[in-house]
Amino acid sequence: MKHPLFTKLAALAAITVLLLFGLSMIEDVVRDRQRYRSLTAQSVAESLAGPQTLMGPMIHSACVESWDVETGKGDERRVVEQRREFLLTAMPEQLKLRSGAAMEERARGLHKVNTFNLKAHLTAQWGSLAGLQPQTTQKNSRMHCGAPIIMMAVGDARGIRTAQLTLGEQTLALKPGTFHPTYSRGLHAVLPETVRGQAPGLSVSMDLELVGTERIAIVPLGGNTEVQMTSSWPHPSFGGRFLPSEREVRKDGFSAQWRLSSLATTAQADIEKGSRICIGGYDDSPGDYAPGGATPRDCADSFNVAFVDPVNPYSLSDRATKYGVLFIALTFVAVGLFELMKKLRVHPVQYLLVGSALCSFFLLLVSLSEHLPFGVSYAAAASACVLLLAYYASHMLGGLARGIPLGAGIALLYGLLYALLQLEQTALAVGAIALFLVLAAVMVLTRKVNWYGLSQGTPPQRPAPAAARPAPVRPEAP
Numbered sequence: 001m002k003h004p005l006f007t008k009l010a011a012l013a014a015i016t017v018l019l020l021f022g023l024s025m026i027e028d029v030v031r032d033r034q035r036y037r038s039l040t041a042q043s044v045a046e047s048l049a050g051p052q053t054l055m056g057p058m059i060h061s062a063c064v065e066s067w068d069v070e071t072g073k074g075d076e077r078r079v080v081e082q083r084r085e086f087l088l089t090a091m092p093e094q095l096k097l098r099s100g101a102a103m104e105e106r107a108r109g110l111h112k113v114n115t116f117n118l119k120a121h122l123t124a125q126w127g128s129l130a131g132l133q134p135q136t137t138q139k140n141s142r143m144h145c146g147a148p149i150i151m152m153a154v155g156d157a158r159g160i161r162t163a164q165l166t167l168g169e170q171t172l173a174l175k176p177g178t179f180h181p182t183y184s185r186g187l188h189a190v191l192p193e194t195v196r197g198q199a200p201g202l203s204v205s206m207d208l209e210l211v212g213t214e215r216i217a218i219v220p221l222g223g224n225t226e227v228q229m230t231s232s233w234p235h236p237s238f239g240g241r242f243l244p245s246e247r248e249v250r251k252d253g254f255s256a257q258w259r260l261s262s263l264a265t266t267a268q269a270d271i272e273k274g275s276r277i278c279i280g281g282y283d284d285s286p287g288d289y290a291p292g293g294a295t296p297r298d299c300a301d302s303f304n305v306a307f308v309d310p311v312n313p314y315s316l317s318d319r320a321t322k323y324g325v326l327f328i329a330l331t332f333v334a335v336g337l338f339e340l341m342k343k344l345r346v347h348p349v350q351y352l353l354v355g356s357a358l359c360s361f362f363l364l365l366v367s368l369s370e371h372l373p374f375g376v377s378y379a380a381a382a383s384a385c386v387l388l389l390a391y392y393a394s395h396m397l398g399g400l401a402r403g404i405p406l407g408a409g410i411a412l413l414y415g416l417l418y419a420l421l422q423l424e425q426t427a428l429a430v431g432a433i434a435l436f437l438v439l440a441a442v443m444v445l446t447r448k449v450n451w452y453g454l455s456q457g458t459p460p461q462r463p464a465p466a467a468a469r470p471a472p473v474r475p476e477a478p
Contacts, residue, residue: 011348012332019355023324026362030321033366034314040111045213048106048115049159052212053277053302054097055219056152057124057165057204059090059191060180063134067141087181088145090131091268092124093201095222101231103307104211110370114307116231117161118210122152124222126201133197146179148191153183154210155217155277161209165189167202182274217304219277220260220267227258233307240303241265258303270300277302313369313377316421321362323417328355330438331389334409337445338397350396354389361385361414382414 045051066083099120106113134143150172154160157176165172172189179188195202217240218227232253238244242265244256262268278299331354339346361381368377390407394400420431 008348012351015348015352015355016328016332018352019328019359020325022356022359023321023362026324026359026366027318027321029363030314030318030366033370034318037111037312037314040108041113041213043108044106044113044115045156049156049210049212051155051215051217052118052159052210053155053217053219054120054152054208054210055154055183055271055277055300056186056221057122057150057206058092058221058271059126059129059132059148059150059195061088061132061145061148061196062086062179063088063143063145065134065136065138065141065143067138084137088132088134089272090126090129091221091223091271093127093223094123094125095220095225096123097121097218097225097227099227099229101216101229101233101305101307103231103233112309113213114233114309115211115213116216116233116307118208118212118216120206120208120210122206122208123203124205125203128201129195129198132195145196147193148195149179149188150191150204151178151180151183151186151188152206152208153178153180153186153277155185156212157185157187159211160187161211162207163187163209164207166205167191183271183277215304215306217277217302218258219271219300219302220258220265221271223262223268225258225260225265228255229257229305230255231305231307235308237306237308238303239306241301242303256305265301267301275300313366313374316374317362317366317369319421320365320417323420324359324362326435327358327361327413327417330413331355331358331410333438333442334406335393335397337442338402338406340449341445342397342402344397346396353392354396357385357389357392358410378414378418382411382418386411386414 062085064083064085066081068079069082071078071080097120099118101116101118104115104117106115129148132148134145136143150165152163163174165174172191174187174189176187178184178186220227220242230253234249234251234253236249236254236256238247238256242258242260245259247256248254276298332351335346335351335354338344361384364381364384365377368380371377372380386407389410390403392403393406394403397403397406416430416434423430
């Protein structure tokens with residue numbers, strides 16, 4: 001106890017470590033809730049449909065070339081048939097897609113998941129179908145090809161609600177599956193044999209209604225691909241290999257447009273060689289045709305739109321708890337300044353109770369946000385903690401005149417934290433400026449403190465103003 005300041009600082013350090021342990025437990029609760037929400041999204045995807053991908057339309061035809069090979073001599077002479085199986089494909093030269101996505105909210109218990117209902121109109125044009133004519137590689141071989149098939153691959157076929165394919169004036173019968181060896185999920189229609197090698201090519205149109213969860217990806221399969229998408233969701237996240245060439249994000253929704261040329265994308269070559277379609281991008285999230293851990297080299301070119309929920313209470317609560325240490329430090333500094341400037345004595349247990357009240361705010365925020373809008377939950381939790389701390393500080397610091405300013409300062413901290421949670425691009429700049437201003441205020445308030453005197457156990461002394469100094473006593477004349 002020779003140096004009471006050091007003893008007090010050691011006690012506050014121990015209390016801070018204890019409060020950090022409590023904050024880590026609250027962060028574990030938030031992470032558990034986030035995991036439960038992920039399980040909810042997985043459950044909805046298993047019951048409805050997962051993230052979706054559109055790939056196509058394209059035309060393919062499975063062919064088999066067979067020929068006879070003689071082996072052995074004399075009595076052992078045999079004729080063995082050998083065969084070669086291959087797939088002929090024809091990609092559209094022009095591909096246009098017009099789509100609108102209506103959002104639907106699904107819930108499992110307390111957790112909500114964004115699902116979409118996509119209504120798309122596609123038109124595809126082929127300049128020539130000469131690529132569907134098989135070429136023999138062996139002399140006197142026999143060639144057999146299946147009927148040309150026009151197919152449309154999707155990520156999760158359970159999400160197909162309605163589909164209609166039109167060739168000229170004729171409506172073709174659509175059937176499930178694609179008969180493609182790699183992209184098997186989707187639908188197909190059999191084309192007449194007369195289209196094989198057709199010089200003028202052909203044009204088809206398709207109306208498709210597709211539902212899915214949280215994300216839609218599109219493979220730019222045309223020589224020239226033009227995609228327009230509109231939705232009532234105001235918080236899209238554009239990703240994949242290509243960003244929109246034009247986009248407009250409004251409070252009532254968004255509209256975006258992509259224009260891509262085969263000169264800028266390898267999608268056609270990727271699909272011809274059977275590359276994976278990675279819905280989740282080039283990360284560890286599994287897609288329908290790509291297991292987790294896919295790399296850019298494994299995936300076909302695509303772009304996607306994710307329907308992000310910016311007011312996800314768990315992500316916001318997780319961001320808020322990361323500021324818990326700063327809250328505790330700033331509050332302890334404020335109490336310490338009152339103790340120093342007003343020559344008070346605050347017990348370490350009182351510091352512990354104040355820090356515990358600050359930690360309880362984050363737990364209240366998580367629990368209330370599961371039942372109320374995040375803004376309302378934040379206001380309720382912050383108001384409760386501010387009132388409690390202002391009441392307690394008025395007794396701890398010896399009066400309402402000291403407790404109310406402390407409560408007002410904590411309310412200002414909560415307001416600043418809420419602003420930081422709402423900001424995305426400027427959160428770091430605002431937080432850094434606020435910290436600098438707090439540091440400047442502390443330095444100004446403590447600029448005349450005799451720290452050596454505090455370490456020796458003497459109270460801080462401030463020089464008295466000149467007007468308050470007593471006049472020197474002069475000796476009386478004899």
